[in-house]
Amino acid sequence: MGFLKRQSRTSVRDGAPRTGRSSFEGVTDQQLEEHLSIARYGSYLLTDAIRPSFDLQVVPSAGWRRDSYEDEESGVSVPVIIASQTLERLFDLFIELLTPLGDEVDVVLETSHRRDGRKHRDLNRESIDLPILKSLLYDFEDLLLNDGCTGIAVLNPGIPLEVQFDEHKLLVLYGHELDEFEAILNENRLPESDTIRFLTEGEHVHSSTEEHSSRFLELGCRLGVDD
Numbered sequence: 001m002g003f004l005k006r007q008s009r010t011s012v013r014d015g016a017p018r019t020g021r022s023s024f025e026g027v028t029d030q031q032l033e034e035h036l037s038i039a040r041y042g043s044y045l046l047t048d049a050i051r052p053s054f055d056l057q058v059v060p061s062a063g064w065r066r067d068s069y070e071d072e073e074s075g076v077s078v079p080v081i082i083a084s085q086t087l088e089r090l091f092d093l094f095i096e097l098l099t100p101l102g103d104e105v106d107v108v109l110e111t112s113h114r115r116d117g118r119k120h121r122d123l124n125r126e127s128i129d130l131p132i133l134k135s136l137l138y139d140f141e142d143l144l145l146n147d148g149c150t151g152i153a154v155l156n157p158g159i160p161l162e163v164q165f166d167e168h169k170l171l172v173l174y175g176h177e178l179d180e181f182e183a184i185l186n187e188n189r190l191p192e193s194d195t196i197r198f199l200t201e202g203e204h205v206h207s208s209t210e211e212h213s214s215r216f217l218e219l220g221c222r223l224g225v226d227d
Contacts, residue, residue: 023055024053024054036205049148050148050206063084066081066178067080080174081181083172085190090169101159102130103129105156107153107223108122109124113149125224128223147212151166161181162174
């Protein structure tokens with residue numbers, strides 16, 4: 001595991017605020033190392049990008065639920081599906097969820113490398129053929145799965161629909177017509193649950209490495225992104 005950045009989140013997209021004392025206060029180096037080495041919780045396997053709080057405020061599990069996201073500028077409420085999937089099936093599900101976006105899409109890379117977790121930087125690429133993008137993403141599968149400072153959003157503003165594969169390795173699906181996404185989740189036998197909780201809704205830690213930071217720059221160059 002690389003450097004850690006503790007996060008507190010404050011919105012539907014970014015989770016819930018941390019309250020009270022951090023669960024990591026007073027934890028010894030050995031206890032922290034042992035906690036970070038645990039990736040499997042029952043049948044659910046985490047990527048290397050993220051770990052739950054020391055006191056397991058949220059236990060990772062597979063499933064999805066409907067939610068909503070309110071745009072602060074416009075005040076418009078957008079339906080959202082949030083999904084969590086075990087590592088063995090996560091990337092293939094992400095790629096499959098891109099299909100409803102159509103043949104040509106826009107891409108946004110999100111990075112918090114070298115920013116101490118306080119800010120994110122968005123890099124944009126407009127208009128790329130989806131088959132070309134999928135092939136490129138497979139080349140960077142390890143980065144997208146295991147880097148806690150890398151996120152990606154793929155969208156078609158003309159529909160409009162968006163698939164976000166965020167730093168927490170959650171799949172967040174935006175749009176007013178989400179039926180195709182729901183069908184894919186059901187075909188993959190991912191259970192729907194109104195009570196499922198995601199790691200963003202509790203204290204958690206992200207992990208990254210210098211190698212991942214370099215690979216992110218390579219991905220940006222291959223995509224031809226701009227600030």
